[in-house]
Amino acid sequence: MNMTLEPPPVVSARGVRVAFGAVKALDGVDLDILPGEALGLVGHNGAGKSTIVNVINGGLTPHEGRLAYGGQESVAGGVGSARAGGVRCVFQELSLCPNLTIVENTRLMHRGLTGFGWRKRALALISQTLGDIFPGHRIDCTGTVGDLSIAERQMVEIAINFMTVTEAPRLVILDEPTSSLDAALAEQLMAHVRRFVGAGGSVLLISHILGEILSTSTRIVVMKDGKVVVTKPVAGFTAKSLVEAMGSVIKEKGHAAARAVAGDAPEVINLPASRGSVCGFSARKGEIIGLAGLGGHGQTDTLLSLYRARSSNWWPKRPEDIAFVAGDRSLNGTFPLWSILRNLSIGDLGALSSRFAIDHGREEALGEDWKAKTAIRTPDMHNPILSLSGGNQQKVLFARALSTPAAIVLMDDPMRGVDIGTKQDVYAIIRAEAEAGRTFVWYSTEMDEICLCDRVYVFRDGAIVAELKGEEISEDHVLAASFSGEAA
Amino acid sequence: MNALKPVLSKPWIWSWLAAALTFAATALFTGGSSAFGLSQATLTFAAFSVMVGLGQMLVITLGPGNVDLSVPATITLSGTLALKFMETESSLILPGLLVAIVIGLAVGMANYALIKLLRIPPIIATLSMSFLVQSLAIWSNRGLRIKPPEALATFTTGTVFGVPNIALAGLLLSFVIWWLLERSIYGRWISAIGQSPFAARMAGIPVDGTRFVTYVLCAVLAAICGYLLASFSGGAALNMGTEYLLMSIAVVVIGGCAVAGGNSNVPGIWGASLFMFLVVSMLNTYGFGAGIRLMLTGLIIIAVIVAASRPLNGRK
Incomplete structure (x- = not known):
């Protein structure tokens, strides 16, 4: 480990602009994600969170601005270079194929699973990763995704993205990962995120549940109207100040x-x-x-x-x-x-x-x-x-x-x-x-x-x-x- | 160019454009002398395609898997039974129409009963129904060609101010269906069901009731078409419906309705029906042999569909 050199950010975005018709989804966003960091991203609906995620994972080409993965300027752009840069993304709208088995879905994400016996290797890998993240889960990895509940699908999708086949993920983007998980599963996931980050990986975490953001992230970015308005280490925030930074005031909770x-x-x-x-x-x-x-x-x-x-x-x-x-x-x-x-x-x-x-x-x-x-x-x-x-x-x-x-x-x-x-x-x-x-x-x-x-x-x-x-x-x-x- | 944009983005514009071009190509070849006769024939024959096309359009709007293959058999049965019932008596013209409509109602209900009660996919259910219906027609017809009442034959072949009566009847039915599709609650419902039956059910739409009505409407339109077609062509024949199976589906697709359902339009049915007749007359006028004619028809249809599906991709 060379500690004298500052490692390059896993992803670095500069001056990114995206417009959908008259709506400016991103209006000049600068964002760096460093190795070993869990970056929390918060903001209102339509603040541009999902758009910046899509820019980083290569699904959306910005109309202006530059993008670099691990210090390498992304010229070609697209999903290919994002994956080459070690970026994995768990989508908010789940993206597994319901008619395929979990093992087959694993193969879709990981091209490295080829040759004779790939099913066996995929089964071993996905079972192990699922067990690591969600100990005690009761998912049968040989079954089809269509038979799973929405929470189980989310768990499988998360596990597939954290899996290492030929190379380890460097940045995992979690867009509202706990929205369909109950409290116990959400806590298991957050614990895994902390372990993953502790081992030097990076996570971009988007959630409306501020408790998760505050307990899991190391740094928090607040977005509003397509711009980054605040970036601070997590210690600088409380639930109240975070909500204020997003621009809304918590109303008194009447029981x-x-x-x-x-x-x-x-x-x-x-x-x-x-x-x-x-x-x-x-x-x-x-x-x-x-x-x-x-x-x-x-x-x-x-x-x-x-x-x-x-x-x-x-x-x-x-x-x-x-x-x-x-x-x-x-x-x-x-x-x-x-x-x-x-x-x-x-x-x-x-x-x-x-x-x-x-x-x-x-x-x-x-x-x-x-x-x-x-x-x-x-x-x-x-x-x-x-x-x-x-x-x-x-x-x-x-x-x-x-x-x-x-x-x-x-x-x-x-x-x-x-x-x-x-x-x-x-x-x-x-x-x-x-x-x-x-x-x-x-x-x-x-x-x-x-x-x-x-x-x-x-x-x-x-x-x-x-x-x-x-x-x-x-x-x-x-x-x-x-x-x-x-x-x- | 920008002023044209709202018109160009309509999915039905391509079928009309194709129809106009084909018409011009045919009329120019004959030096313009045949333009009037050609347009009369086109309007008449297109109107029959429109009638069955409208019903098929409603069914296809219901979403993937929904199609009515019993259309030709219904045409034949209703033409046969209605003419048999009228026995060339002019006083029975309206009751004869009623007989045709009742046949349509019965076939539509039977179709949906098969689909729902026996849980057969619509394509199989309506196909099997078409064999039953066609057998009924054969059994009742027994090879005799029954003539239509004199007054009805005159009406169906006549014109008003140069416009064929059949075309006017087609226009009237089109207006009714257009109103149903664009203005009524029923139209919203079939479009919703075509996009997502589960979401439609949870939004409070009576999904089965709406689908039932749609299959019945389709069969009734086919039955009316059969009644008019038999009267127009001087009697019912057992093969009179045959060409309307593919025709009814083709005009829906060429007219720019979404094949996957949920999004349909009435003007496109007219544009496509006119086009389908004009292509055949154009190739006939040019004197091509049957083989080349069929091949060119296929190629032209593919070209129009490709053009018509482009704006949809652009919108995504």
Whole structure:
């Protein structure tokens, strides 16, 4: 080890500019990532985080500026030179092929796995890496990716990127890696990141969960409107100062305990206990019900079957009863060919129509109304939905459900990838709507959100294992209930 | 050039451009003398393709895997049974149309019943249905050529101010379908289902109901086409629907509708139908043999599809 020479940065970006039409996604960004450093990258939705990631991993050629990997100027650009520079990227939208097995997906990322017996070698490697990062995982590496839950897919994708076949990764980019992982898995991942960085690797970590950023990064970069606004070692930040640097102020967290739902409010959902559950599932008018537990333990299925039972697949019906907010946007949320406005208005076209004909004036008005209410970042609601960043697409899905008269709103972990400012706004809307008599059923992998609920059902293996009310709702109780059946 | 941009970005513009060029090439070859006759024939025959093309378009909008292969058999059955029912009685013209529509309803419902209840992919379900329907037509026809009522035959071959009545009927149906697709809730629903059936279901769209209506509409349009076609050509024949199988799909594709569903347009169906007829007449006028004619038809269609799919790639 030559300590006298300053090692060159793994990646160095200078004056990078990227524009999508009129929107300046990156406006002159300088960024260095040094070996042995975990760089935390934070900022609002649309601040340019995902764009700089795509520039670094070679997926996007900057319109201006230079890029160097390990001190070598990247001339050709593109994914090839990024990979040659040891850059690996775990995408926010998962990028595994669902029809292939985990081993086969490994081969896609690692060309070095060739010749006779590559499956065997790949299986050994991926099993070992998965075990290193997520000890005690229960993933069968010979199975197809399509059979995995979204959390397990995320785990596999992370493991594939940390794997060493012919050469070790020098920089691993993690874009919202814990968005679908529960607290225990997220902690395992963060521990692995610290080990990896300690051994001289580099990590670029993007997360909306500030606790992770503060506990794991060595240096933090704050982005805002396509620019880097602050770069400081982690010691210079507290959660509060970090949020202030991003440009939003944490609003006072009002605990749900302040809200008392009248015990005699009519029940809008009442299901008997399913097999293995300790109690039935019920919800009163105006209640916010949380679905907690480790990721992928039947919460989403519960929401889907609730929705299916209360909406017709054959007969048109105004959504007066129930509405759904997707968490997995590309699976059951957005309509990719459509504009933002059409994606919003599809929730309740009946309200915008007379005699089955859609009134375009009323549709426009609805769009402007919700654009203002949820601060959707776009110059024009007629732009394609895919022109929005992930968090802004999520706002559109929220607006779709909240603009209906539905008495019950189901939410399938909808805050994935949404920035803190917007989250606070949406929480406020949810509380106001609940006061007005709407019922929310909210599956969330984030503890802060579970704590906003009036009542919480904890799920394990598809069954309800605990019901928590008011003061009982806390991280400890939820975790205790989630693991309670472990010994049985 | 910039003023043209909004027009050039429309997916249907290429089929219209191709139709106009082919028309000019044919009319110029004959020194312009045949222009009027050619346009009348084109409008008439294109209108039949438009009627089946509209129905097929709605079905294809529903997304990958959705296609109705029972169109030709439905045309034949409805033409045969409707003419048989009318027995050349002019007073039964409207009830005859009703018979055709009922046949369309029945075939559409049966199609969707097969798809849904037996969980057969649409391409197989509608293909098997087409054998059943065609057999019914053969059984009821028994090789006799039944003539249409006199008044109906006159109407279908007649013109108003030089425009063929059939073209007007096609235009009327096109307007109805255009309204359904662009202005009504139903149009939004089929487009949503075509993009993502799961997301459509979770947005509160009655997915099965909408798909059911779409298959029924497609069969009804084919049945109306069969009724008019049989009357126009002086009687029902067992092979009268054959060419409309590929035609109905080709006009959807050439017209610039997304083959993967979710995005369709009505003007393109007209442009493509006009073009498909004009290509054949152009090659006939030039006196090419059958082999070369088919080959050139294929090449020209490929060229138009390549041109029409370019703006879509650019938008991505």
